Amino acid sequence: MLVKLIRYLQANGIKKPYIYDPMVGGGTSRDVAEELELPFIVDDIHNGFDVVNDDFHDYGFDLTMLHYPYWRMIDYAADLPKELQYKDMSRMEWREFIEAVSHVNFKAAAHSRYVAVLVGDMAYKGGIKSIQREMSWPGQPVRHIIKVQHNAASFRKQYAGNFIPIVTEHLLLFRTDYKPGGEMWILVPASVRKIDVEKYISWKSAVKHVLKKMDAITPSAVFEAIKRQFPSKLQKTNTPEATIRRTLQELEAEGVIRRKMRGIYEVA
Known part of the structure; x- marks a missing residue:
């Protein structure tokens, strides 16, 4: 089926x-x-x-x-x-x-x-x-x-x-x-x-999705991608930049991305 x-x-x-x-x-x-x-x-x-x-x-x-x-x-x-x-x-x-x-x-x-x-x-x-x-x-x-x-x-x-x-x-x-x-x-x-x-879409799921089309991953680039694809998520938090930084740190700890230098990541 x-x-x-x-x-x-x-x-x-x-x-x-x-x-x-x-x-x-x-x-x-x-x-x-x-x-x-x-x-x-x-x-x-x-x-x-x-x-x-x-x-x-x-x-x-x-x-x-x-x-x-x-x-x-x-x-x-x-x-x-x-x-x-x-x-x-x-x-x-x-x-x-x-x-x-x-x-x-x-x-x-x-x-x-x-x-x-x-x-x-x-x-x-x-x-x-x-x-x-x-x-x-x-x-x-x-x-x-x-x-x-x-x-x-x-x-x-x-x-x-x-x-x-x-x-x-x-x-x-x-x-x-x-x-x-x-x-x-x-x-x-x-x-x-x-x-x-x-x-029903968590910040982690949203960020993981937008990362797929990025070569150099930065908090500001992720912010702009979230703004385009998940705009209402930005309206429901007073600290979207901090949320994005925290989510990137969690994804780094999980091995989804790795840090190239301070503030810049790439897909692992």
Whole structure:
């Protein structure tokens, strides 16, 4: 299915889509991107990554893949160290879970031109829990594919009476509406709402993005690039120059950039 999504993007003018998957699991997204020789970044809770609270690793993706846990059907973090288990979304209460899903959708839309969300519905006594119906949609839906959910729990259960099992899942592809200036329209159940996109893009992600096109990296050059591409970030801090200097120091400590001389850096 990921290959078909990539072909769709390529048919719409994105020849080498930049792929991001923060819930890579078994590694399908990585394998597909490597096979097609596409740029990609992947991560997962099993690497200690908290998709709700941690920074996404870059900005300017063409496609972000999101495959959320099926709430409490599977305990994804059971084999993780205890200090990481609290990051598992499947252990949240339902309303907290849906709010977290919507938050991650917004983060993805703030970082990516397209967002693909793969989710299933879950039966419980008296009804169903439907992630795709209750979550906020992060842009204009361009495809909604209902596919067979392989290895669905319903295949392995015996149901009394005339119960109809749930054996499908939803793949939704959204085109995001982000434009420089920090605002984007998203669809919330029963309403349309404008959100502040740059709330979901950290200073570190923004700075890492603008560094890609710089040979000599200086605080003043980064300031001008942020002013062009993320203007509202400058309006929300009284000390943008100090914030940029601190962010460059953090990126130097992480090995993303290295210092050539005082006040001048280069990509490591």
